[in-house]
């Protein structure tokens with residue numbers, strides 16, 4: 001044996017040596033036969049290629065270094081790059097360096113193409129009347145689920161040559177490989193037991209070696225399956241999240257309208273985007289392996305068993321599946337619906353916490369911890385009760401599931417495996433062998449053993465696959481719940497985006513979203529309303545509340561308007577109409593086209609400070625890249641801050657790149673002045689300032705208004721401060737008349753206004769004349785009150801203020 005192996009060893013060495021000799025000879029003769037010029041040229045070519053590749057390497061290294069440097073700079077300044085094709089390159093911190101991500105926006109055409117899937121589902125799916133899907137459809141394993149899932153799939157796998165399709169394909173490849181390996185393992189198992197029983201040591205050891213080799217490959221396959229599943233899940237999530245973000249945050253202001261006008265997803269989309277979408281993607285990726293693998297397994301193993309056990313066994317197996325599936329489906333609780341409600345409750349609980357964080361200062365001033373805790377605990381209790389309910393339902397289901405899938409299936413498996421033994425005529429290949437081996441009695445038992453072991457393993461794998469398939473019914477039902485939530489989110493967003501509010505079969509409710517008949521004209525040099533009702537909108541499909549029946553006004557360039565009136569009368573509502581937040585229900589509203597530079601800008605009542613650097617606070621909603629494109633730099637920003645009387649901020653806060661929680665760092669007046677600085681940075685033609693200087697001292701307020709006017713900004717100010725009149729040309733007074741629904745639009749400083757002011761002055765003079773009379777009356781009352789302080793005939797000492805102020809005090813002293 002040893003001699004044999006030495007012989008084999010030396011033969012292999014000789015072969016390698018011969019191979020090397022042959023080729024080195026060949027090269028040597030070639031070199032000898034080539035001319036000097038060819039050699040020279042070859043050397044030159046070699047030297048050039050070395051130099052070129054060194055240069056290439058140097059350039060590559062330099063560009064990598066530059067890119068890293070650029071990434072670091074962009075991360076520091078909270079900025080990005082605009083690409084020519086409309087995409088954006090952003091850098092995100094990754095380990096010690098940065099990682100580059102190119103983000104391509106979803107094309108408007110894609111949204112148009114998808115609208116049909118989300119707004120006009122086929123009637124057969126029962127998702128709506130074919131026009132607008134009902135916001136909530138009962139989630140479960142039905143046609144609606146199929147439609148919803150396929151619609152979402154068209155977003156997650158947009159093309160067959162996309163990355164996701166590739167990932168799914170390789171995942172599928174590994175799943176098939178694992179099934180094949182299980183098959184090989186089952187056979188090998190049978191062989192090993194056979195060799196063991198037969199006492200065939202050599203074959204037995206060889207079997208064990210093969211077993212170990214297979215184990216290595218199988219472990220790698222399993223790890224890859226898990227890895228690819230996670231990759232598929234994150235790839236799905238990336239696609240869906242980007243799609244949802246593009247639909248949510250765009251010029252149509254869907255992020256505002258979704259919760260303020262439509263209400264189809266309740267308080268907000270945050271829980272849907274952060275939680276439900278993630279769970280949906282994980283469940284969808286998992287389903288592929290939890291359904292795909294057992295499905296392939298079942299097909300292959302069934303075929304194998306059919307071959308070895310015969311048609312009777314196969315019929316038995318199939319009827320077993322069918323029976324089990326129908327029992328489990330009938331007795332399983334509505335997991336989809338339960339999961340959807342759980343998702344909503346989780347969302348409510350989470351949004352309460354988010355609310356507390358956002359309003360922590362206000363709550364702390366009021367000492368409202370107990371009240372907030374009560375709300376939070378109440379919401380949590382509701383969530384807990386719901387989840388406990390689900391767990392209770394699951395107990396019954398799990399008992400049934402376990403009993404059927406584990407125990408009754410194995411008993412059934414033993415029965416089927418015994419078919420070739422007890423009913424050889426029906427036992428397929430196994431039965432045939434059984435009959436053939438009846439002649440040679442000695443090997444019969446061993447063969448039976450091998451067949452039984454192979455069949456048993458196949459049966460076990462099959463039971464396992466079938467079990468997983470049945471367990472998947474529950475996963476599938478849960479997936480239906482997540483699918484329904486994500487589909488609801490996206491279809492509601494499409495509805496808002498496309499303004500698809502139609503009512504069929506009944507009358508339009510007055511001032512509902514399907515009753516919007518007005519026009520918004522963008523591109524007008526000025527701000528104009530013509531017979532526009534001011535309506536606070538209700539959530540679709542409710543109608544809105546009319547605040548002002550019909551309003552008309554016009555503001556031309558250089559003519560500043562002050563909108564005044566009592567609280568809640570609809571002053572800010574006018575800004576909301578112009579900004580496109582609220583619909584123009586009737587009439588015509590005109591405004592400049594662009595927002596920001598050369599257009600119109602709105603400063604909201606509550607100053608907003610973005611996350612990011614100090615620079616970002618001033619240039620918002622621009623980013624640093626936009627600022628550079630506008631050819632502005634930090635000197636310009638400094639000047640702007642000085643104009644807003646905030647020149648000290650960069651030094652105080654440690655530079656333009658400082659990042660802080662700005663809403664907590666700046667005072668109320670400072671926040672308002674940052675908003676004015678933004679206005680001065682953007683220099684729009686027109687600006688709505690809603691109570692933008694209410695926390696600023698009146699001397700600075702005047703300076704700010706003058707600066708804005710000097711920059712050529714036409715101001716439309718919403719304020720209750722009459723002192724602001726002197727900076728404006730017109731005054732729109734709301735809330736007049738008996739019911740507070742009348743208004744007046746007048747020029748400031750006109751004859752009529754002068755008369756109005758003179759009348760007010762005369763009123764005041766008249767009142768002043770009565771002051772002496774009021775003083776005398778006050779003295780009388782105090783005297784009378786002093787008498788009341790006497791108890792049981794004795795005069796009591798008067799209260800402190802009476803001693804100090806009233807002459808009556810002396811009279812009542814004992």
Ligand SMILES: Nc1ncnc2c1ncn2[C@@H]1O[C@H](COP(=O)(O)OP(=O)(O)OP(=O)(O)O)[C@@H](O)[C@H]1O
Nearest residue numbers: 260536537538547566567568569570571572573574
């Ligand atoms: N998103 C909304 N949806 C429905 N109604 C709203 C909404 N926002 C405000 N309202 C209602 O519209 C009315 C007008 O609100 P608006 O904010 O315009 O008042 P205002 O005149 O600016 O008051 P203030 O001087 O207090 O700022 C109020 O009665 C308010 O309750």
